[in-house]
Amino acid sequence: MTAAPHSPYRRSTALMTDHYELTMLQAALAEGSADRSCTFEAFTRRLPEGRRYGVVAGIGRVVEALHDFTFGDDELAQLAPILDEATLTYLSNYRFDGDIDAYPEGELFFAGSPILTVRGSFGSACILETLILSILNHDCAIASAAARMVSVAAGRRLIEMGSRRTHEESAVACARAAYLAGFGSTSNLEAGRRYGIPTGGTAAHSFTLLHDTEEAAFVAQIASLGVDTTLLVDTYDITQGIATAIKVAGTDLGAIRIDSGDLGVLARAARDQLDALGATKTKVVLSGDLDEYAIAALRSEPVDVYGVGTSVVTGSGAPTASMVYKLVEVDGRPVAKRSENKKSYGGRKSALRRYRDTGTATEEVVYLADGPAPESLANDKILPQPLLRAGKPVEGLPKLQDSRQHLAAALVSLPWAGLKLSRGEAAIPTTSLIP
């Protein structure tokens, strides 16, 4: 089955699924338990070591992916050797028709936050596990790392340029997650097409090397892209590169970029040199193995823009978000795996966040959705929001820009210590009212 015209997927997403989900379905169909009413929850048992918060991302992509989660002739032919006739018939009619609630994209999460809750028959909900987790584990990991970079950049602009360091489709999702987290633009043109994210970039070292001299390269670039462009000045000698750049472009040059070396020292020297040459408005763009710690270290240096690649698309040490998708309720009965050291509570959960009157978050409270409600205080905010009802996306789901603003506001709501880069406790405590 070919995916819908608007979709990023070439074909149905239904085979982006683990084999065992369909064999479980078959066994459940055979004995009649596949239509038991179930609740599955996606959550993480822990944040990556020392991280103080996570950022919810990928919810919009889950909606896209579920739209295309159908079994057409090609999918059924692929599955015919491994599934019985009854299961193939079930799948041929399958479209998720249950309810999903989720934290909005751009919301913060912590260990135990019930980020996404799927309610439906066992059969309909169990087979979504892999696809939902793939999207959440990837996108939350990237957005969580990106938000730390945005936070320490303290208003300076960030460009996501890590496409080459990750799978080509993952790269598009990384650009989306980084933009959600507050990056200003991406180098990835497909992300521009698919999500409307601003794209940018000017030239690489190869462009300079193509020419007999650096000056010839700069002349060619200015002639084609105008003086507002960014000239890459570190192919040979940076001081000479900057002098040549201003000689060629004049003092209205948009920016210079330095991609190697001791960036702090070089930024200061470049700024001084540009100012001395009269190019006081020419910006300094730094790139080259930057991560949140390097960005923090550059805080007092005269930098205008950071280009970030590898570290953001690999989650800066935490490339996956450790989300799990657990069955927590069957026909209204709480269920949980017995476990000595894993916290898996049975029962469908909800959560709220509490705030001071000043807007500072104080705690997250996780409670049973069908149990006694927690004490209601002024400023409480219920976190999960309806996402799908009877299989259909609810009206008015937030757009990427909304989610971006949501996160910017959420980060401001954290106590100051919660934004520290250093390893430590969660930014706010989570209170569990689960028995």
Add this chain to the structure above:
Amino acid sequence: MTAAPHSPYRRSTALMTDHYELTMLQAALAEGSADRSCTFEAFTRRLPEGRRYGVVAGIGRVVEALHDFTFGDDELAQLAPILDEATLTYLSNYRFDGDIDAYPEGELFFAGSPILTVRGSFGSACILETLILSILNHDCAIASAAARMVSVAAGRRLIEMGSRRTHEESAVACARAAYLAGFGSTSNLEAGRRYGIPTGGTAAHSFTLLHDTEEAAFVAQIASLGVDTTLLVDTYDITQGIATAIKVAGTDLGAIRIDSGDLGVLARAARDQLDALGATKTKVVLSGDLDEYAIAALRSEPVDVYGVGTSVVTGSGAPTASMVYKLVEVDGRPVAKRSENKKSYGGRKSALRRYRDTGTATEEVVYLADGPAPESLANDKILPQPLLRAGKPVEGLPKLQDSRQHLAAALVSLPWAGLKLSRGEAAIPTTSLIP
């Protein structure tokens, strides 16, 4: 433009590209340098810290992706606001028509190995940078980690089950890379469809929790999937779970799976219990946060199969392979960025590997393709092979199965110390004959 019917891509891959590649192209077209004859090389400056070898993977995916690298109406419309008319016209006629050589998939690589070489006009070769690097950086990282797991598993079967821990499309490529590296199967159904990789899996904890008792779950699974299935026995109490499994399935049960706890102790206890129950042929499958070190630690335990997830799809600490794509030659002239601590040699390179008569590799030799050839010894093997000629894939490119066998043989060729898990030097030295 819609991609070809066989393609994994929904649309043209041409926008899986960094913005700056097209602005460089525009500037080069405007001044007439876009048709200079160029060579770009993909290589890594270093292996991940302490790793002794890397595994080439993704070459077949590069061929797939380049097939769909064309600019149709939709791509051109997206680019119209940022590029001039001449560039758009160039792109509308674009199809890569140069030559590519590459190490075969499944070959080993080391720091400085010229893994992939693109020859063509500057314009035609420069715009492939991001897509080629995305594929190589991702797939080589996964295959390199997976090969270490295969190596220490010492013949025991490995199942790749990490789809949920990475981007949904990355998951398919991970399954491919892991299979290439010697994993026996994957949980990912789309990888089964796209690449013909064997898929497998039986049941998760949710299937047990769906039922009122573990026994009822096992009865349902056996009834539908037969006694050759794998029963997951650690939802409640493992000893009780194994007893129930054999009670329900009899001693012909295919396997039991344990997904949590101290796997070494549990494997031994499970084996003893199964044997005592007469289920001497029932296999023991272990999963749950396994990586190459955990697999090595289980070497003396009675384990039959390992299920590996997170660690393989995240490259086990090295999620990207640090490949770069550098312009090394323009109109026959070697070029290189000046750099104090990065090794970037100008000039087009080739490489050969030397072997003892016993088949053990002794060194890799990197040399200028147009320079004096290195001394020719018996058993030398030239590493780069033709991949595309005049833009067309050469006849008889290896299939995934061939590449899998290629790697199995290559790993056997390494000196014993080269297969050690511990951090250390490259398995064989690389001799550079570059001036």
